[in-house]
Amino acid sequence: MIKGMNEIFQDNEIIQGFIQAIELIISLDPDVIEITLRSLYVSLSATFTASLIALPLGAYIYFNEFRGKRAVINLLQTLYALPTVIVGLAVFLMLSRSGPLGFLGMLFTPQGMVVAQTILIIPLITGLTVSALSGIDREMRYTIISLGSSQLQSIVTILREARFAILAAVLLGFGRAIAEVGTVMLIGGNIRGFTRVLTTAIALNTSMGNFSFSIALGIILLSVALVVNIILNVVQGR
Amino acid sequence: MIEAENITKVYGEMEVLHGVDLSVGEEDILGIIGPSGSGKSTFLRVLDLIEPPDAGELSIFDVDVVKHSDRVVELRRRMGMLFQKPIVFNTSVHENVAMGLKYRHVSKDEIDRSVKEMLEAVGLARYIRSNARNLSGGEQQRVSLARVLVTEPEILFLDEPTANLDPKSAETIERLVMRMNRDRGMTVVMNTHDMLQGQRVAKRIGVMIGGDILQVGSPREIFYAPNSTRIANFVGVDNIHDGKVLGREHGITSVEVAGTTLYVGESPPKQRDRVKVIFRGEDVTIGVGETAQTSARNVLNGTIAEVSDVAPFVYVKVDCGFPVSALVTMRSAEEMALEEGTQVWASIKASTLHLIAESEESEG
Incomplete structure (x- = not known):
């Protein structure tokens, strides 16, 4: 017996899931909105905090000659691929009640998640900042010096010249933070209405067979990645 | 400054x-x-x-x-x-x-x-x-x-x-x-x-x-007047030859190059009789037939060994017992029908020859 189109739609879980997902997004489902906002809040905070540390650190590494500089840069590049669960585990141990920072009471809080993601992306933003500054070639540095800049003026000029590449470093850091699931799962604990974010919600709902909700959140996560990518493209075209 | x-x-x-x-x-x-x-x-x-x-x-x-x-x-x-x-x-x-x-x-x-x-x-x-x-x-x-x-x-x-x-x-x-x-x-x-x-x-x-x-x-x-053969080479001097100073009379220095005596305006470098004689290709005049009446002290007869184009000039290498490179305009090369084997004379003014003391850097 040949099935009609409607029957295929009704039978197919994936297509059903997609349709319901679109409905969830269009109807601004409160759960979806709440989880999305929290995800953005946690990862944007982490990116901001990490940038505050990583940008000056990257500039310091680039502008100063010291022993082991090459090794530091290699280490940073290795840490680009730092496994998220390892960071999660380490931060968990630090923040757990018996850990050295247990008194802060940050385990299973959004603040704890921010800390973990910050640690996760500091190496990435630092390393990419060094690369961004290294993109300023030798002749340009000579030009800046020969134009009569003081040391501080040189640094400011080089940072300004590398501004788009540095912004790209920050965006890539944000991209890594919002897409990761390891640290937020371990540190946040995926508590509904408190520490549940896009990635942990997808993980949970998928394992529960609640595909439409997962797909809705997946679409949102992809959209965020897409927006970041578009900005990145515009920025790198400069 | x-x-x-x-x-x-x-x-x-x-x-x-x-x-x-x-x-x-x-x-x-x-x-x-x-x-x-x-x-x-x-x-x-x-x-x-x-x-x-x-x-x-x-x-x-x-x-x-x-x-x-x-x-x-x-x-x-x-x-x-x-x-x-x-x-x-x-x-x-x-x-x-x-x-x-x-x-x-x-x-x-x-x-x-x-x-x-x-x-x-x-x-x-x-x-x-x-x-x-x-x-x-x-x-x-x-x-x-x-x-x-x-x-x-x-x-x-x-x-x-x-x-x-x-x-x-x-x-x-x-x-x-x-x-x-x-x-x-x-x-x-x-x-x-x-x-x-x-x-x-x-x-x-x-x-x-x-x-x-x-x-x-x-x-x-x-x-x-480069002061070494390395510089002469770099600034494109075409003729660099080993020479031996024979003497100086009436303001002219005689230098022997491969059996031929060349007359040079400038004094020889002090205390040296081994020298390099150098001159530029554009200071060499080439002619065919009867040797022209010229004020040039050095007029050498020879056969063209090589002709190469470097538009709008032509490089002519003349064998006068030693190779003499001359830079001739394309037009005059055509008029004189210069080609390999042509018998020509080459004249070089004494004032355009320059002597370099053959120093320790003679390996250049």
Whole structure:
């Protein structure tokens, strides 16, 4: 017996899931909105905090000659691929009640998640900042010096010249933070209405067979990645 | 303005400059010529105080910069440098040109006025709001030049400034630099591998080969009276021959080259009878048939061994017992029907021959 189109739609879980997902997004489902906002809040905070540390650190590494500089840069590049669960585990141990920072009471809080993601992306933003500054070639540095800049003026000029590449470093850091699931799962604990974010919600709902909700959140996560990518493209075209 | 003595610069294991001496006076235009990799760029960076020398003494504006390294920024602000590669910053042309003035804390009105004026001088006023990255290579180099000149440097260093540029941009740059020298007394030190440019622009020329300046003199001296065969080779002297001084009478030196006696106007180098006799191909006149009545002291008969075109000239190599290379215009080569095997005479004025003492560097 040949099935009609409607029957295929009704039978197919994936297509059903997609349709319901679109409905969830269009109807601004409160759960979806709440989880999305929290995800953005946690990862944007982490990116901001990490940038505050990583940008000056990257500039310091680039502008100063010291022993082991090459090794530091290699280490940073290795840490680009730092496994998220390892960071999660380490931060968990630090923040757990018996850990050295247990008194802060940050385990299973959004603040704890921010800390973990910050640690996760500091190496990435630092390393990419060094690369961004290294993109300023030798002749340009000579030009800046020969134009009569003081040391501080040189640094400011080089940072300004590398501004788009540095912004790209920050965006890539944000991209890594919002897409990761390891640290937020371990540190946040995926508590509904408190520490549940896009990635942990997808993980949970998928394992529960609640595909439409997962797909809705997946679409949102992809959209965020897409927006970041578009900005990145515009920025790198400069 | 510049007194450099025994300047040495080492990168890792490689010594790029070996004890360079140079003195440049006010309002001079010194061209430094030399093959690529001879250390010219490094030397300019040392003089512009971008990099410190590893050894030697350097004084700029009568300040010993080795002792007073704290005054480097102040001294650097009285100088400027234009590099081979056009360098522009990722911002507007106006901002690019304003950069050096901002470092010097010049007022905004003053900057706007100077930048506009300078952009007019380099013919780029219409691009003042454009992003400098969007200009062509030649235009970018003119932006770079404007950025240097707007700071009114007392000494300007140019590192191969017109290599790979379109002729119009190259000419604008040369003209402007010469005008700044004439009108404002700006001292100029320019690296170039283009010997014609050296001749056109420079008042004096220094030859840098293998990390050392081997000779400094007027363009005429460098091209016609180089003091070593290495320099002679580099400045394109076509004829370099071993000779033996026979004597000097009535203001003429006789030198034997491969069994032939050549007459040379200048005195032989002191205490030497082994010399190199050199002369340029363009100073050799070639003729066929009856030897012309000529004032030239040296008229040699020979057979053409080789003819090669270098339009609009022709190189003719004549075997006169030793090879004599002559540069002949294409037109006269055609008129005389010069070809391999033709019997010709070659005449060379005594005044165009130059003698080099055959020193320890005779391996060149």
